[in-house]
Amino acid sequence: MARAKKNIPPGRKSDFTGEKLAWLESFRDDVLNAGNAVGDEYTSITNRFLKRYGYDLPFTKNVDGDPEDNPPVISSNPSAEEKTRRDDIRAVLRTKLSGWFRTRFRNKKVHSGSIGRILTSMHKMSGVAKRPRRKNTVTVYSNLHYEKRLKNDFNQLWAEAKDANPGNSRLAMSQDFVRSRWAQESPEFKESVEKQAAEMHAAAVKEWQEKRTLPEGNGNAETFHEALETLEEVAIPMADALADRLGSHVVVLVVGPVGSQKGEVCLRTIFSDTSSCQTSKTWAEFDHSGFSAMEKSITRYGRALFSKAECRDRAWPPLAPDAEQLTSLIQMPPAPAPPSTALAPPAPVAPPRTVKAAPVVPTPVDDMPISPPPVDNSSSPEAAATTDGIDRSEWTSNFTEVYTYLASKNWGEDWKALLAALVHFEWSYYNHDDVYKIEAINSRPAEIAEWMKKHRVLDDYALKRNFGERLLEWWKEVGPRDRWDSVEGLADAPRDEKDDDWDRATRAGRNGLQLFALALAWWGQAIWNDGAANGLGGGEEAMSLALDWQRILRDLTWVLGFGSRNREEEEEAEQVEEERKAAAAAAKKGKGKKGGKGAKAPKKKAGKRKAEQEEDSAGSRKKARTENTGSGGEEPQRPKPRRLKRGYVLSIDAVKYTLTISLALPPLTSRPPPRRTSSNPLPRQTSTTPRPLPRRTSSNPRPPPHRARG
Structure with missing residues (x-):
């Protein structure tokens, strides 16, 4: 056994190299997807090979430039000897090509064919089975420039020659005219047209490849939405191809979040063709109740597969974030502590304002x-x-x-x-x-x-x-x-x-x-x-x-x-009442000023009585404090007064132990008075006169009356 030479692979050299090799490798997918019909694919490639390179060019040699620009001259009426020679060349070439493809792609199961045949059927049904061919440069030249550069001249030529030539010769004559004009163009112009032809072919091949290959989504809502919108373009050919391959009826069920339905889990159903069957009805038309039960069951199963967060993320267009999501994204500063309101009535947060209209929901x-x-x-x-x-x-x-x-x-x-x-x-x-x-x-x-x-x-x-x-x-x-x-x-x-x-x-x-x-x-x-x-x-x-x-x-x-x-009327009435009281107080104050010196005497007596009352009250407080102090004479710590609910004002008389309530509390919200002990004495009395009721404003409204239950 002879040894293999260094840096030289063993075995005989390949018959196909260079441009021929690249051209044959472009049929890789067609051969692999042919399945059991791969023999027909070999025959088709053989015929296209001979049409491209001719019968006289040796298999191991390549043509200069693009073969489509210099097509071989093949007689359409060969002699018997020439026909026999061509048949022999075709048979040898087919054998070489089939062996070359099997060797080149020997790791693939070319003849297993089940999936390959289905995919081939899908491509044929979707119209993307054939790879786009590169057009001849003269053809591209005619397509791009015939209207502006050639049409008028050819029409004039045809007008002169149509009487001497039959009508069906116009097409052949126009092709000869285009070739003659192409030969007269400058080299720079020809180069620009060739560049345009190459760009057009590359764009067509790219588009063809994108149609043949399913896009790989990156897991976002937009990709899933686009894939679902084009589901029929893929699923219908697949269902029909499977049905043709298996001799059965095929139903494709797809359940999951649907972007156009705001992420709601829904069912999409695809049926194979039923036109040639005993009944042309689909499953849903034939047995609606049974089909509905199936849809309900599989939709519930789909909701178990996808969480609410996943469904929300699959909505397209995306849903606006809710309050909880925005709060988790934005760190809000801590709210300031509310001011103390001990022993003070609720203060209005704003001056009296005009009546505000009710909100309108658009x-x-x-x-x-x-x-x-x-x-x-x-x-x-x-x-x-x-x-x-x-x-x-x-x-x-x-x-x-x-x-x-x-x-x-x-x-x-x-x-x-x-x-x-x-x-x-x-x-x-x-x-x-x-x-x-x-x-x-x-x-x-x-x-x-x-x-x-x-x-x-x-x-x-x-x-x-x-x-x-x-x-x-x-x-x-x-x-x-x-x-x-x-x-x-x-x-x-x-x-x-x-x-x-x-x-x-x-x-x-x-x-x-x-x-x-x-x-x-x-x-x-x-x-x-x-x-x-x-x-x-x-x-x-x-x-x-x-x-x-x-x-x-x-x-x-x-x-x-x-x-x-009727909040508007209540606020308006309160505002009118406040204005009336303010006017009355102003009038009373002005009347007192007009009284002269005689009007000041009652104020002195009133001040004297108030001082005596405060002195008596101080003595009572001192006595009560002495009785309620501990053994050491210390004064017990008094609890902080509770903030009262809006609308209720309480005043406590420490001497008579009476509780005065301005309005009746509802039974469910009233609280019993706290038990008075040495550690929880009554609050100090600041005045024997009950505190007046606060004004009714929008920040301190009047509670609704509690209706009696029948």
């Missing part, structure tokens, strides 16, 4: 997610106003979070009307939490109490069976029960604003009507999810058929509207 855009920005902690209404036009300067942090969650649901005009009514209702009651409360009667759904125990997380909540029926029963009990006695079917109950039983329902704050709005959101989302499992558009259809849900929605919107207080 109609949000349907195709954009509703996600209000977080509320600014500034006391300025202008700083708290956001881009949606809603004034949040008086909103509590709880109501801000509630509104953000409710506004994330895009359920049509009725839902938007509910949000507008809720904003106005809470605004009319100054949005103070823990002031009003709807009773927790037995008919209240258990999910409400469970949600409260789980720290009131404002998100969709898992509901038990028949939640809607239990919510409707609770709604009936909270309002006047007798109005539902005459209701038949799914009709709305009659509404009467004069009914006093509405007092139990018209409660503001986080334990008021906000609970019903949140419960409607949970129930509505459950209805939407069940409908969305039936395919695109199923959620909207399910909501339109949820008549009980719509009935409570309309009823709650009406209650929020008529139950709102």
Whole structure:
């Protein structure tokens, strides 16, 4: 056995090198994807090889330049001997090419073919099977410059020669004319055209390769959205190719977050062609109930696969960040400590202002997610106003979070009307939490109490069976029960604003009507999810058929509207009253100044009486302090007085041990007086005269009267 020479690979040399080698390697994908039809591919490549290089050029030699620019001269009417010679050359060349391809790509299973044939079918169906060929330079010259440089001259030539030539010779004559004009062009011009031809071919090849290769996504929402939008271009040819290969019907199911649906998990279904089958109906058309059950099941499975954070990140266009996300990204400075209010009535935060109109909730855009920005902690209404036009300067942090969650649901005009009514209702009651409360009667759904125990997380909540029926029963009990006695079917109950039983329902704050709005959101989302499992558009259809849900929605919107207080009139009346008192005080002060010296005598007597009262009061305090001191004579530490709730003013008489309350406290918020011991004595008396009531302003409003329950 002979040894291999140094730096020379063993075996015979390849017949194909240089330009021929590069040209043959361009067929690599076609050969590998041919599968069992690779023999036909070898024959096709052999014929194209001979057409490109001719029968006379040896296999081991290459042509100078581009073979397409200098095509071989091949007679179309060969003699019998020439035909036999060509057949022999073709047979030898095919054998060489098949062996060369098998050796060149021997690590690939060329004849396994299952996936290759499917991919080839997909490429043929999608119109990207053939690699674009480079056009002849003369052809490119004709395409680019025929209209401006050649057309007029050829038309003149044809007008002179058409009488002596048949009409079908015009095409051949025009081709000869283009070649003759190309030969007359300057070398610089020819070079520019050749460069243009090369650039056009490179662009066509690049576009062809991009169509043949699926793009590799980088895992962002935009890439996934674009891939899903073009799913049919890939999945339909694949389903048809698989069906043709297997002799079966193919169904492709794709479940996951859909960017155009704001990241909601949905199902996309692709069916192979059924035109030649016994029935042309798709699965959904043939068995709708069975197909719907399958869609519901696989959609629930998809929601288990993808977290809410993943679904939110897959939304395209991206959703606006909510308050929680922005808070986590922006480090807010700590809020300053509130000033001490011990032994002092609440001071107004601003001078009396004009009556402010109720906030208006604009109609949000349907195709954009509703996600209000977080509320600014500034006391300025202008700083708290956001881009949606809603004034949040008086909103509590709880109501801000509630509104953000409710506004994330895009359920049509009725839902938007509910949000507008809720904003106005809470605004009319100054949005103070823990002031009003709807009773927790037995008919209240258990999910409400469970949600409260789980720290009131404002998100969709898992509901038990028949939640809607239990919510409707609770709604009936909270309002006047007798109005539902005459209701038949799914009709709305009659509404009467004069009914006093509405007092139990018209409660503001986080334990008021906000609970019903949140419960409607949970129930509505459950209805939407069940409908969305039936395919695109199923959620909207399910909501339109949820008549009980719509009935409570309309009823709650009406209650929020008529139950709102007339805040504008109250503030205007308070402002008028303040102006009247100020005018009366000014008039009284002016009258005292006009009285002369005689008017000053009562003031001296009043001052003397006040001094005597303070002396008696000081003696009483000294006696009480002596009795309540410890064995060492030290005075016990007095507790700091509690800050009173807005609207209630208390004054204590230390001598008579009486408690005076300006307004009756509600039973649920009243507190018993603390037990008086030596370590907890009564506070010192500063005056025997009870402290006057504070003025009613927008920062110190009058609480609503507590209605008697029938």
